[in-house]
Amino acid sequence: MNSNNFxxxxxxxxxxxxxxxxxxxxVVLGGAGAAHATDEHGRASAVxxxxxxxxxxxxxxxxxPLAVSLNEVQAPRSADxxxxxxxxxxxxxxxxxxxLGADVAEAKATVTARRAEGSVRVAHxxxxxxxxxxxxxxxxDAITAKATCEAGRAPAASANVLGAVTVLGKRxxxxxxxxxxxxxxxxxxxxxxxxxxxxxxxxxxxxxxxxKVSVNPLKLNVADVEGTVTLARAxxxxxxxxxxxxPVPRHDPAGPRPQGGTSEAGxxxxxxxxxxxxxxxxxxxLLLAGGGAVVMTRRRKN
Numbered sequence: 001m002n003s004n005n006f007x008x009x010x011x012x013x014x015x016x017x018x019x020x021x022x023x024x025x026x027v028v029l030g031g032a033g034a035a036h037a038t039d040e041h042g043r044a045s046a047v048x049x050x051x052x053x054x055x056x057x058x059x060x061x062x063x064x065p066l067a068v069s070l071n072e073v074q075a076p077r078s079a080d081x082x083x084x085x086x087x088x089x090x091x092x093x094x095x096x097x098x099x100l101g102a103d104v105a106e107a108k109a110t111v112t113a114r115r116a117e118g119s120v121r122v123a124h125x126x127x128x129x130x131x132x133x134x135x136x137x138x139x140x141d142a143i144t145a146k147a148t149c150e151a152g153r154a155p156a157a158s159a160n161v162l163g164a165v166t167v168l169g170k171r172x173x174x175x176x177x178x179x180x181x182x183x184x185x186x187x188x189x190x191x192x193x194x195x196x197x198x199x200x201x202x203x204x205x206x207x208x209x210x211x212k213v214s215v216n217p218l219k220l221n222v223a224d225v226e227g228t229v230t231l232a233r234a235x236x237x238x239x240x241x242x243x244x245x246x247p248v249p250r251h252d253p254a255g256p257r258p259q260g261g262t263s264e265a266g267x268x269x270x271x272x273x274x275x276x277x278x279x280x281x282x283x284x285x286l287l288l289a290g291g292g293a294v295v296m297t298r299r300r301k302n
Contacts, residue, residue: 042116042239046107047072049100053227055130057090064088075109091130101126118234119146131223139166147204149238155204157197188215208232
């Protein structure tokens with residue numbers, strides 16, 4: 001009878017110690033060290049025209065930047081404006097002047113769960129800079145650029161300049177073998193880089209025309225223009241590949257293991273994870289609580 005009276009508090013004490021130990025350890029669902037997937041979407045952009053020009057006026061006493069863009073979009077967007085105007089003090093009497101005119105000027109950028117794509121299409125483009133109101137810097141029949149990034153596949157980039165190309169009034173033939181340089185006495189010079197393409201494991205970029213401009217009509221220093229112009233550029237970043245849905249084994253199959261594994265492999269074999277110290281601590285607390293309960297029971301019996 002005395003034995004029954006003393007066993008009940010001991011069991012309650014052990015249960016209380018067990019609950020305390022379990023409460024002190026973190027709750028782990030789905031196994032210790034479970035991985036978390038990153039929901040990263042792809043990106044895409046497209047631009048018909050971007051300028052980075054420095055315009056010097058009146059014998060370089062006034063410097064005015066000309067940084068403008070036409071139809072510059074990021075996914076998911078599209079634009080199809082065909083004319084870009086700009087206004088610079090001291091140029092064209094302070095009135096707006098046309099930087100780019102085209103029959104077609106489309107830029108599109110789209111992104112889905114598995115695909116990102118940027119594309120540009122320009123037809124019959126006419127590009128002007130300050131100081132040359134009647135002479136086009138560049139005229140081109142057709143310009144295209146496209147960058148496609150799809151999850152699980154290699155990114156692709158393409159750029160083309162088709163048909164006739166005229167630079168400072170001179171007909172030029174462009175090749176992919178290297179840049180073309182056009183010099184016009186009394187007007188200036190332009191260097192053209194054709195169809196630049198770059199891809200990595202997850203990104204792609206395509207530029208149809210990259211121009212380095214240096215223009216000073218008749219060396220009058222009325223409008224000295226220097227800088228870069230980009231025509232038709234598209235970029236993309238691949239979306240992360242979605243999970244396959246197939247379960248991944250948590251442990252290696254039974255059998256002999258190869259020797260000389262890396263330290264990471266050794267850690268995986270032991271089942272180590274950030275929760276291991278808490279689990280070990282909980283087990284130790286349970287052991288101490290059980291031992292304490294047994295000692296108290298024996299003392300009370302004596």
